[in-house]
Amino acid sequence: MLLNSSPHPTNPDCGIPVGIVRRPTTHFVKTIAITLIILLFSTACKKDSPQSGVTTTTQTETITGSGTASTNAEANPPKKTSEPTTLATPTQPPTTTLSKATITLWHSYREEEQAALEQLVAAYNAQGGPVTVEAVPVPYDAFVDKISVTVPRGKGPDLFIFAHNLIGEWASTGVIEPITPWAPPELLKQFIPSTVKALVYEKSLYGLPLAFKSIVLFYNRQITPNPPQTMAEMILAAKAATHPEQGRYGLVVEAAKLYFHAPWLFGYGGSLFDDSESPKVDTQESIAAMQFARRLVRDEGIVPPGLTGFMVASIFSEGKAAFALSGPWFRGEIGKDIDYGVATIPTLDNGAPPKPFLGSEAILLSKMSANKPEAMDFAKFLSSDSSALIRAKVGKQPVANISVYEHPDVQADPMMAVFKAQAQNAVIMPASPAMQAMWSTYDAALQKTLFGDTEPSQALADAQTKITADVSRLRR
Numbered sequence: 001m002l003l004n005s006s007p008h009p010t011n012p013d014c015g016i017p018v019g020i021v022r023r024p025t026t027h028f029v030k031t032i033a034i035t036l037i038i039l040l041f042s043t044a045c046k047k048d049s050p051q052s053g054v055t056t057t058t059q060t061e062t063i064t065g066s067g068t069a070s071t072n073a074e075a076n077p078p079k080k081t082s083e084p085t086t087l088a089t090p091t092q093p094p095t096t097t098l099s100k101a102t103i104t105l106w107h108s109y110r111e112e113e114q115a116a117l118e119q120l121v122a123a124y125n126a127q128g129g130p131v132t133v134e135a136v137p138v139p140y141d142a143f144v145d146k147i148s149v150t151v152p153r154g155k156g157p158d159l160f161i162f163a164h165n166l167i168g169e170w171a172s173t174g175v176i177e178p179i180t181p182w183a184p185p186e187l188l189k190q191f192i193p194s195t196v197k198a199l200v201y202e203k204s205l206y207g208l209p210l211a212f213k214s215i216v217l218f219y220n221r222q223i224t225p226n227p228p229q230t231m232a233e234m235i236l237a238a239k240a241a242t243h244p245e246q247g248r249y250g251l252v253v254e255a256a257k258l259y260f261h262a263p264w265l266f267g268y269g270g271s272l273f274d275d276s277e278s279p280k281v282d283t284q285e286s287i288a289a290m291q292f293a294r295r296l297v298r299d300e301g302i303v304p305p306g307l308t309g310f311m312v313a314s315i316f317s318e319g320k321a322a323f324a325l326s327g328p329w330f331r332g333e334i335g336k337d338i339d340y341g342v343a344t345i346p347t348l349d350n351g352a353p354p355k356p357f358l359g360s361e362a363i364l365l366s367k368m369s370a371n372k373p374e375a376m377d378f379a380k381f382l383s384s385d386s387s388a389l390i391r392a393k394v395g396k397q398p399v400a401n402i403s404v405y406e407h408p409d410v411q412a413d414p415m416m417a418v419f420k421a422q423a424q425n426a427v428i429m430p431a432s433p434a435m436q437a438m439w440s441t442y443d444a445a446l447q448k449t450l451f452g453d454t455e456p457s458q459a460l461a462d463a464q465t466k467i468t469a470d471v472s473r474l475r476r
Contacts, residue, residue, distance in 0.1 A: 100130040101371040103378055105363075106147070106160040108140040109395075111332030116395030120387050124378055131374045140309075151175045151366050158369040159379060163213070163359040164198040165429040167206045169436050170364075177365040178204035182376040190385055195400040198360035198428050207362030208383040209400035210391065211328070214356040214426045215260065216418055217343045218316065218324040218334070227343035234323065234346045238302040241322035250302030252312045253325040255293060256446040258439055260325055263345050263354030264289040266427050272438055273430065279471055281442065282457075282464040290449055290456035292348075297450045305451045316340075328419055331396045342415045344422045358426035360400070392416065398423070437470035 109117050114137065121135045136157065138146055143162065150156035152174065170176045183205050188196055195209035217234075219227050223241050228234035238250020254260045265272075270286035273279060297303045307315075309326075316324045317335035324330065325345070334340060345354040363379045365372060381387060388401035392410050398419040404410055405420070429435070445463040448454040 098130050098374050098377055099371070101374040102132045102134060103159060103371060103375050104157040105133055105135045105378070106138050106143070106157040107135060108138055108143050109161070110137075110329070113329060113332060113391075113395040113397060116391045116393075116397070117382075119394060120382060120390055124381050129377075131371075131377055133378050147175065148173075151368055154368045156366055156368065158366055158371055158375040159363055160366070161210065161361065161363050163361050163429070164207070165359060165431050165435065167199060167201050167364070168432040168434075171201050171204070171206055172433050174367050176206050177367045177369070177372060178206055179208065179365055179376060179379075180205045182373075182380070183208065187380070190402060191383075191400045192402055194358070194428065195360040195362075198358075198431065199362055201431060207364040208379050209360050209362050210383055210388075211361045211397040211399050212419075212423055213327045213329070213359045213361055213398065214419070214423050215263065215325050215327045215345075216356075216422045217345050218326060218330060219341055219343065220316070220319060220322055221339040221341055222319065223322040227341060228346045231346045231348050235296070235300055235302065238322055239300060242302050244301075244304070246320075247315075248320045249304050249315065250300075250321070251296065251323045251325070252307060252315045252321040253303060254307050254309060254312065255297060255303050256443060256450055258442040258446065259357055261289070261293055261442075261446055262427065263325070263356045264292050264348070266355035267348045267352050268292065268350065269352075273434070277432070277434065279434070279438070279464065279467040281438075281445075281467060282460040286460055287456045290446070290460065293446070294450050294456060328396060328398050331415065342418045344418060344425070353425045355425050355427050356422065357429045358423055359429055433474060434471045437467055437474055441466050441470070 105121070107114070107117060117135060121133050125132050144166065147156060147160060147162075147170075167176065171178075187208075188205075191209050192212065195212050196205070199205055199207045199209060217227065224237050228237060234251075240250075241248060242250040258265075264270075265286060268285050268289040270289045271280050271283055297305070312324055312326060313330065313333040315321045316330075317333070317338060319335075319338060345356070347353055363382055365375055365379065369375050383400075385401050385403050388399040388404045389407060389410070391397045392399045392404050392407075392413075396413075396415075398416060405416075410416055430438075441463050445454075445459040449456050449459045
């Protein structure tokens with residue numbers, strides 16, 4: 001930890017300064033004088049200047065939230081350099097003695113991710129300490145509502161796992177607790193910096209990062225042996241694989257969701273907010289992105305309408321889709337008999353790389369938990385390097401821990417390298433409360449354009465009006 005403290009300026013060696021002239025006098029006077037001088041400078045040595053704040057030193061890595069990293073990203077372990085992230089000074093140091101308690105953890109993991117989490121919970125409980133953890137799976141579609149309703153009433157979990165994009169709203173409404181007191185700089189150094197940065201809201205840290213997630217291109221090798229390098233190649237292969245009468249499609253994706261539309265939106269230079277953080281969704285670049293998405297659905301006919309996440313997984317697992325756009329969680333949902341690969345999303349027709357959202361998935365602390373120190377003990381365990389290795393190997397997660405990518409087993413997983421490469425061309429999801437006014441309205445605009453008759457320019461103009469009004473009311 002870097003503190004704004006230093007030795008007294010006049011005694012850098014904590015000794016009596018050179019140059020003091022002692023005048024001849026009696027033995028008694030000399031003794032008194034020397035004693036006073038020693039006491040004076042001994043006292044000065046013990047003084048520290050006031051601490052004005054705490055600066056955590058994290059490590060810079062090629063995965064950033066700006067989306068400006070090189071398109072030729074490699075999957076080598078992150079390079080370590082220093083980049084300061086300033087957090088608010090902790091005012092209540094955490095308790096070091098743990099009490100006997102049962103901690104409830106909510107999550108929406110499935111398949112391999114759930115298996116890895118349950119393995120780690122069992123390992124933690126087997127240590128025989130005073131804290132026991134109970135992991136409770138909650139369906140993803142109901143997760144946000146359950147947290148928002150139960151936690152303020154004191155009936156929710158102590159800890160829960162979710163992406164960072166709601167921390168602004170949850171912090172503002174008293175759902176989550178800042179964990180800055182439990183997160184010294186030495187702890188944060190183990191994580192990829194962008195995963196920590198995403199969890200900072202108004203100079204307080206809300207959660208410890210577990211994984212970073214963005215969508216990539218999954219392809220069925222039995223239909224398309226090699227991944228396409230350009231969007232033109234992908235569309236050509238997808239059209240050849242599309243036979244709606246047989247229930248076969250070129251590309252399966254939740255096309256009318258902003259989260260899955262983001263690669264086109266940011267790839268074409270579109271935006272959600274301007275430099276002043278005001279909503280700005282009706283730019284020409286955003287219109288071009290929506291026109292491209294509409295082309296995939298209506299003109300090329302390679303994307304079926306009305307897909308949910310479950311339907312995307314089912315169609316791809318049945319071998320009835322050449323391509324799918326999804327995230328690392330998708331690996332655990334694909335049928336075991338499907339020969340598939342993953343690749344970064346192909347270059348757009350404007351020559352730019354698509355830029356999906358980058359999410360920092362974290363373990364968050366409930367504001368209403370009666371056992372915060374005990375809960376944070378498990379949070380540190382789950383986010384540690386040793387636990388992250390299990391989550392990477394068993395759960396197939398692109399974990400936030402830097403050292404894990406130096407492990408031979410992780411380096412041997414070519415898919416993990418793809419997720420890291422795609423993350424270098426990704427945009428951190430905004431976590432401000434204003435972003436929550438964006439999702440449903442933008443989704444509605446996509447639905448009206450992709451599967452309705454509304455032109456992209458009109459749909460986005462209508463969305464701009466509604467989102468602006470909603471954000472204005474939110475900020476009053």
